[in-house]
Amino acid sequence: MTLTSFGPANRIKRSAETHPLTWRLRDDGEAVWLDEYQAKNGYAAARKAFADMAQDDIVQTVKDSGLKGRGGAGFPTGVKWGLMPKDESINIRYLLCNADEMEPNTWKDRMLMEQLPHLLIEGMLISARALKTYRGYIFLRGEYTTAAKHLNRAVEEAKAAGLLGKNILGSGFDFELFVHTGAGRYICGEETALINSLEGRRANPRSKPPFPAAVGVWGKPTCVNNVETLCNVPAIIADGVDWYKSLAREGSEDMGTKLMGFSGKVKNPGLWELPFGVTARELFEDYADGMRDGYKLKAWQPGGAGTGFLLPEHLDAQMYAGGIAKVGTRMGTGLAMAVDDSVNMVSLLRNMEQFFARESCGFCTPCRDGLPWSVKLLMAIENGEGQAGDIETLLGLVGFLGPGKTFCAHAPGAVEPLGSAIKYFRHEFEAGIAPTRAAVPPLARPIVVGA
Incomplete structure (x- = not known):
């Protein structure tokens, strides 16, 4: 199948047979009237x-x-x-x-x-x-x-x-x-x-x-x-x-094509119409051209800030809902973000959770109070002032704000990247725990579901 990119690199020809969404695009980026x-x-x-x-x-x-x-x-x-x-x-x-x-x-x-x-x-x-x-x-x-x-x-x-x-x-x-x-x-x-x-x-x-x-x-x-x-x-x-x-790749349960992309410190950030079932590695290496010189891929999100982080070894996952679910998260919007090795995950998550906390409608208690609580804990850990037990408290919030626990899907999407970041990069969170600070009494922290 002939594929294409559009944006800075317009290297491969689009056609109506393979690119139902983008074949009419102009090379100069102007609107088609x-x-x-x-x-x-x-x-x-x-x-x-x-x-x-x-x-x-x-x-x-x-x-x-x-x-x-x-x-x-x-x-x-x-x-x-x-x-x-x-x-x-x-x-x-x-x-x-x-x-x-x-x-x-x-x-x-x-x-x-x-x-x-x-x-x-x-x-x-x-x-x-x-x-x-x-x-x-x-x-x-x-x-x-x-x-x-x-x-x-x-x-x-x-x-x-x-x-x-x-x-x-x-x-x-x-x-x-x-x-x-x-x-x-x-x-x-x-x-x-x-x-x-x-x-x-x-x-x-x-x-x-x-x-x-x-x-x-x-x-x-x-x-x-x-x-x-x-x-x-x-x-x-x-x-x-x-x-x-017929447009989708073999193995994909989703049909047709999808607009997919990569942002972050990649050589060719952009947006491409690709068949469902293409691997994330193809998207990252063949279209985004990999990381810029001097940077290494540390982690990536498959489809927006509300999806979980994955590692470089997960790049062979197929880009469709079921394919990404196999490696532990959701495909979301299909526009991936590369996190390079210069980024501290605690700082990145603090920034994300600040956004999600600000955008909460405030209707239900878990979202209204839980997201700002996560921001306060992350700010303390980021500044090296975290307390023993703060990571467990964050994981407790991930459980209490998960699917089925809130009025809508805003909070579950907000805490999914937090849970995955702790799973894969716990040592970066532990580095922000001050060794001399006492733990918060257990009753002041949410009980971890299933503990």
């Missing part, structure tokens, strides 16, 4: 969906393709679509695009929105047709000002061409699309917090059930999908399920 997009077969999939496919057939095609959410959770998209009510009397439904990309080390959705805004619009148009939604919102991270400018221009171009608005493509189907910029909160990446923010409320996650498919925006059925997820839809409709599945 409507005329050029249509000249590159843009909106052909939408025309096919409107003219030749029943709405339920679109849903079934996406389900059969094996497309999964690209925001980090990896839930099957077709299954999610199938949760929307079948009752034809419910004539108000919403489609939300989660473009609140605030995961540290992740910028894949930004590239798609800035350079291929019409690909996202076409994906939303087909999805709206399948889900019978009459209005859509792109909930965009407020700092993405260029993306907002390009998306708004693309929406106006699509309206003028009769691809949005009333009676789209003569089908009798109406769909309005709006770009909504958020106020800048990491928690808005959680779909129900996003919904609350869109409604003008505090961005707290909602209790589920009911799920958004039943009770979403303003109490109406709502489907929320990530930018990259929606951008996969046109190619699936245009070229079919079998072709889409």
